[in-house]
Amino acid sequence: MANALATCDMATILEGVRTAHGWSQGELARAIDYSQSWVSRVVNGQQALTVNQVQVLAQRLDVPLHLLRFGGAPPPGGPVRQEVDTTRHRGPGRAVSAGAVLTTAPPPSLAPAPSRSGAHHSVNETTAPALRSITGGQRRMDATSPARHLLPSAVTHVHLAEQMLTNSRGTPFHPELSAAASEASGFAAWLHADQGDMGSARMHYRSAVVRARQAGMRLLDVYMLGSLAAFEIDTADDPELGLGLVREAEHVLGPSAHPTAHAWLACVGALAHAGIGDRSAAGRAIGRAEKEVARTSNTDPPWPWVFAFDQAKVAGYRALVGVRLRSPHDAREAFAEAFAPQAANAKQSAVLQVELASAHAEAGDVDEAFRLAREALTTGVRFASERVIGRVRMFRRRYRGPRAGCVEALDRELASLLTTIAASGWGSGKETTRESP
Incomplete structure (x- = not known):
């Protein structure tokens, strides 16, 4: 490409x-x-x-x-590297091109229509901040609200941002509105992923990357590339493609960026290496992240990051790497350092609970493993989160140990959930996770 x-x-x-x-x-x-x-x-x-x-x-x-x-x-801030060899063959007859992912524009449903003469009168210096504040408010609500409740307004907000971007053509506000559209699409992608809609999630993530590049804002470009990489690694179970995206993001970022950005990308890369089974590379990536967060300049995180990456967050990724590499004792030690059951985002905590459950199951602590999985399932049902429920289902499929009482209890809850879903009408999205080979 x-x-x-x-x-x-x-x-x-x-x-x-x-x-x-x-x-x-x-x-x-x-x-x-x-x-x-x-x-x-x-x-x-x-x-x-x-x-x-x-x-x-x-x-x-x-x-x-x-x-x-x-x-x-080229967009402000310098051109983005184009000479990328990211075609990866993953079996007979199958190839994945990260170049196509990165250079493809938003699909026609999101791409703006040709600008009408005089339309820019509706855009001024307050438009982009207003759009970004709406996205910020929606993100805060995500911590306590089901994604299915937020999704309609988030998608509508994407279309509004795209229309304002169209109206801004030929004005000095176009770069800022490209950034606002990028953030709106990135959040819509996150919600679609939570609901199990892989196609829509990927479409919005790609749109977010393209709009970030049109904005010429390097950190936003990196943030959206890394978010797409994390999606491909963790939700789509495609660590090879995710690793290619991480490498592209690292190149765009450059060596002199804020430590939080470097640490976050290194951790996402560590997950990709672990998914491929490269223990050494995963360890080196975590080591780089630990060095970055220890820097004295790792304060006041740069936009669009909200919180600085610290040792506890790196420990969380180290735990996830341990689970994927089937190192349960290392994973449990890292979780003890990082896991916060009372975290503000209950859905994120539930995802971590399932990962921790996997570590306990690998170590033979079946009762604790299934207790955590049942707690996560309760949270997933409360928030109607297909992402959380799918993780619990995958955890159960992977378990091959004795059929204890705690196992049967989770099976009953999962079976009952199918009836609940059919009766209530929610959760019709396809399951987003699949078992590793």
Whole structure:
């Protein structure tokens, strides 16, 4: 994809966009408002394109022209590296291109319509701060509210942010509104992931990355890249793709950034290495994170981070790495340092409880393992969180020990939950997690 962008190879770019979104050729044709037969000829190298057609295609897919080496200026803050070899073969007939993930614009449902003359009158210096304050309020509510209650307003807010971004074209407010749209899409992605909607979550994360790059705000770019990486590693169970995204984020970040950003990315990378089974690389990444958080300059975290990364947070990641590498004793020691059962975000605590349950189960402490899993399940049901409930289900599937009373108790609760879901109508999203090989 990087080579195609550099050489303006529209056939490869169109095919990469189609593959990244999982579209059929007909769906791609509808997205760019051309016939399927025309798209087929372009992709097969049978249709030459005029300069005007290239411009139209770039506009309809919201691919910045400077990425095509076609004209225009790079975003403020310097260009983002394009020469990335991120195609990873993961079995016969399967390849994943991180380049397509990073360079594909928001899908047409999120991409702004052509700007109307005079529309920018509705945008001023207060618009971006107002949009960001709404996203901030929604994020705070996420700690105590079910994602399904927040999701409709969050998606509507994304569309509002996109419309304001459209109205800001040709004004000095465009970069700030790109950042606001990025934050709104990132939060919508988080909520979709919680509800088990993998496709929508990935779509919004990609949109968040693209908008951050259009804003020219390096730290926001890194934050959204890292968030997408964490999603691919932890929710989509694709550590190889996640690791490629982490490496790209580290390159964008540069060596002189705030320690919190370096520590967080190192921890996300450690999870990717652990998911692949590379114990040494995971340990080195955790070690880098520990060095970063120990720096005297690790105070006053940079936006968009809210809290500085500290030793307790690194310990939490060290525990998660231990679970994935099947080192239960190391994991339990790290959890003892990091785990906070009374944390403000009950859903996040529940996810950690399931991870801790896995560590106890590996160590043979079955009663404690299933007690934690049942507590997490209760929280998942209370918040209608498919993410938490899916983690508990995966924990149960992986357990191969004796069928004690605590195991049967969890089985009864899971069976009862199926009836509850069918009767209430919530939780219809597909389960987002799958067992590792």
